[in-house]
Amino acid sequence: MTLADLGWTDALAAAFAPHAAAGRRPARVTLQLKGFWEVTTPETARLAECTGKFLNETTAVADMPAVGDWVAIEPLPGDDLRALIHAVLPRRTKFSRKAAGLQEVEQVVAANVDTVFLVSSLDANFNLRRIERYLAAARASGAQPVVVLNKSDLTKQAAALRAEVEVIARDVPVVVTSAVRRGGVKALAAWLQPHTTVAFLGSSGVGKSTLINELVGEEVQFTQEIRDIDGKGRHTTTQRELLISPDGVLIIDTPGMRELQPWQADEAVDDVFADIRALTLRCKFTDCSHTVEPGCAIAAALADGTLALPRWHSYQRLQRETAFEVRRVDRRASQKHKTAWKKVTKQLRQRIREKSGEE
Numbered sequence: 195m196t197l198a199d200l201g202w203t204d205a206l207a208a209a210f211a212p213h214a215a216a217g218r219r220p221a222r223v224t225l226q227l228k229g230f231w232e233v234t235t236p237e238t239a240r241l242a243e244c245t246g247k248f249l250n251e252t253t254a255v256a257d258m259p260a261v262g263d264w265v266a267i268e269p270l271p272g273d274d275l276r277a278l279i280h281a282v283l284p285r286r287t288k289f290s291r292k293a294a295g296l297q298e299v300e301q302v303v304a305a306n307v308d309t310v311f312l313v314s315s316l317d318a319n320f321n322l323r324r325i326e327r328y329l330a331a332a333r334a335s336g337a338q339p340v341v342v343l344n345k346s347d348l349t350k351q352a353a354a355l356r357a358e359v360e361v362i363a364r365d366v367p368v369v370v371t372s373a374v375r376r377g378g379v380k381a382l383a384a385w386l387q388p389h390t391t392v393a394f395l396g397s398s399g400v401g402k403s404t405l406i407n408e409l410v411g412e413e414v415q416f417t418q419e420i421r422d423i424d425g426k427g428r429h430t431t432t433q434r435e436l437l438i439s440p441d442g443v444l445i446i447d448t449p450g451m452r453e454l455q456p457w458q459a460d461e462a463v464d465d466v467f468a469d470i471r472a473l474t475l476r477c478k479f480t481d482c483s484h485t486v487e488p489g490c491a492i493a494a495a496l497a498d499g500t501l502a503l504p505r506w507h508s509y510q511r512l513q514r515e516t517a518f519e520v521r522r523v524d525r526r527a528s529q530k531h532k533t534a535w536k537k538v539t540k541q542l543r544q545r546i547r548e549k550s551g552e553e
């Protein structure tokens with residue numbers, strides 16, 4: 195294996211020059227653990243920790259090593275399995291999420307990714323709102339997004355749903371797959387070039403690991419049957435991990451992200467559907483439900499073909515999902531705050547009790 199096989203580029207070589215002068219070696223982060231990282235060099239994989247200096251100088255969570263990152267390492271002398279991470283090289287692209295907490299912090303889910311496959315399933319979990327949110331995060335990542343609608347074997351509506359997604363995806367390609375059907379992943383072939391890095395993102399249970407197994411041609415990632423009826427299943431993939439396919443594609447698998455935060459949600463809807471919003475303002479009644487009312491501009495536009503039906507359906511679906519999302523987030527946020535507050539109060543009480551006990 196060479197550095198190029200791991201995705202090394204001339205730009206990285208240039209950025210690495212000062213670290214090379216300091217005797218460091220380049221390695222790619224292939225697995226993220228809590229406080230540890232697996233880093234891979236052309237020779238071997240090692241378990242690495244960050245140096246104290248690096249940790250002292252790093253204040254933002256987003257600047258910590260993430261899967262896909264290139265790092266400058268120092269192999270530990272006399273230990274061929276361990277290493278120290280001295281620095282993270284500048285990222286070409288990064289896919290971030292807002293990790294939820296009392297404060298919102300940026301957390302990098304995957305770095306230096308060429309293509310992000312935003313995977314959804316064409317079953318009861320299909321949710322345009324969520325796809326829109328993933329698209330927004332992917333557009334900000336710098337990587338090329340591709341929307342993957344998986345489990346096409348479970349629906350007869352694949353074509354219609356795809357048309358709805360294409361409306362919000364605009365210039366982003368939308369492909370339909372079935373990971374459990376032979377040849378069902380051929381649609382992704384164009385983006386699977388050797389030495390390029392692709393990442394699979396999407397909710398738990400949509401079939402990311404199954405797609406990867408299918409692409410790699412063997413069971414490299416564990417998958418799990420979904421048991422419960424609402425299809426939420428269990429998180430089977432628990433770590434962000436980078437693997438190399440036999441064809442030399444660098445593939446990042448991620449656990450389903452339940453917490454991808456819907457920031458800028460409303461703006462995103464308005465942006466794509468500005469024309470429809472303008473139309474609704476022309477309805478005769480301001481509270482027009484666009485169903486049976488006389489003088490409805492939407493009904494007129496649908497009738498004369500200036501507004502396509504799938505676009506209208508996408509808009510309606512997004513409106514519904516946004517309203518639902520906003521309610522849910524409000525509730526969750528206040529719940530979280532309460533829980534955190536309780537915890538802090540409890541800790542305080544505990545400390546006071548301990549102190550008074552000591553005296």
Ligand SMILES: Nc1nc2c(ncn2[C@@H]2O[C@H](COP(=O)(O)OP(=O)(O)OP(=O)(O)O)[C@@H](O)[C@H]2O)c(=O)[nH]1
Pocket residue numbers: 344345346347348371372373374375396397398399400401402403404405416417418419420428429430431432448449450451
């Ligand atoms: N019918 C059908 N089932 C699929 C398809 N792809 C995956 N599945 C099933 O969906 C379940 C979940 O698949 P996984 O690949 O584990 O899902 P995942 O996205 O990796 O989930 P997490 O690792 O939890 O994020 C498994 O039982 C798969 O067999 C498909 O195209 N059609």
Ligand SMILES: [Mg+2]
Pocket residue numbers: 402403404415416417430431447448449450
């Ligand atoms: Mg998985």
Ligand SMILES: [Zn+2]
Pocket residue numbers: 474477478482483484485487489490491492493
């Ligand atoms: Zn109307």
